[in-house]
Amino acid sequence: MADTWINKFKGLSRLPADIRAELEAGSQIVSVPSGTEIFSPGQTADNLWLLLDGTVKVQQKSETGREVFLYRVHAGESCVLTTACMLAFEDYSAEGTAETDVKAVAIPRKTFDDLVAKSPVFREFVFTAYSRRITDLFTLIDDIVFQRMDVRLASRLLELADEDNVVHATHAVLGTELGTAREVISRTLSEFQRRGWVEQSRGEVRLINKDGLERLVKSSSAHL
Amino acid sequence: MADTWINKFKGLSRLPADIRAELEAGSQIVSVPSGTEIFSPGQTADNLWLLLDGTVKVQQKSETGREVFLYRVHAGESCVLTTACMLAFEDYSAEGTAETDVKAVAIPRKTFDDLVAKSPVFREFVFTAYSRRITDLFTLIDDIVFQRMDVRLASRLLELADEDNVVHATHAVLGTELGTAREVISRTLSEFQRRGWVEQSRGEVRLINKDGLERLVKSSSAHL
DNA sequence: TGATCTTTGGTGACTTGGTCACCAAACTTG
């Protein structure tokens, strides 16, 4: 009982026993392979996903066909913004893709609505998740408007690096992550390489001097 | 009974009588003068506001002291994003200011939480409002990243014009509305003036050829 | 094993937008 998936989600551990039972009975665990489209424009979202393993990348497709990265959902978090659209019966304009193999709990609309009605703890969980995502969006907007590209790229590289300090992504992918052009990424990375912070090969960037990158990021948030 | 404020809000007219009664009893109508700070970072939001009259401008203040415009709440709409933070007991990073004299219904946290629990219609109202705001934010991000400044300024001028086709705003204000610098606004407006679309005087822009502005806006959304 | 195709990255020229420094004109306040 103590090792149920429910305890992996911070706000849910305080749920009373009856609600837990309903939540477990009314939802199911699903696994999807890397690359799966989890939700997309035109498709009604019918489930709230709580991620157990893997990451989901949420992007906005613009009319002109280009894409902007919005945020990334990690294990222990939920794709909660879809719920607004799920309950509002409105179409979602963003799309979510599994970046890795993903294991998740899918809560159907019916169960979700029921639990929101019944459980104050579940309600707080949902609204807290909202609050976090919305704050993230505000921060993103702020970043796009005021932050220099080199700083944004440096901090994104640090986030995306694996345990060997390698980022597996093409310049084009990094471009859409930051909402900029591939050329800008190429130039900025050359500059980082010239300074001895990174080494590049096709499809990957090795961070060989994280300190340099970190100093660049810090220097920008310190104009007080 | 039919002329209650409740009917001014699209999703609420279907509320059953008992819920209506609770909503009316548990909320109050407030009036604040133009310029009032309705919510701001550091202050916990204790009420959900439903606007009856006037407009509220929601901005994000960055660490560097600059501001980005996020969205505008009109009569018949709600400041719903504050509720996430209200229920999540998290601080809000954005601030809301009355742009005009504002009349609104303030629903305290307690009443709000209660109604979300009890009423499916109220729940749908809340989630629909969320969905709309979030979609607006997505559109904003898309705009910032991909749209040219002249197009963005033209469409904003058309939005902000009063019945006499005059926009009452300084270049600096228009700058923060669009997340750009005053100088850029000045240059772009000079260009619009040169083309005979607008006339300027201190603190206001008169649209004398809306067609020109509208054509510019349309031309940009038509690259299919 | 090459020949060809596709994906990825590099580059120069140019345009747009943001920053800085500074000034001038228009209002406001005493």
Added chain:
DNA sequence: CAAGTTTGGTGACCAAGTCACCAAAGATCA
């Protein structure tokens, strides 16, 4: 009306996005 404040204008410069094009690294397949 004099002095201060707000608003708008301008040139020089830098950062970033766009366009056109090419070259190198892998992938595919006869």
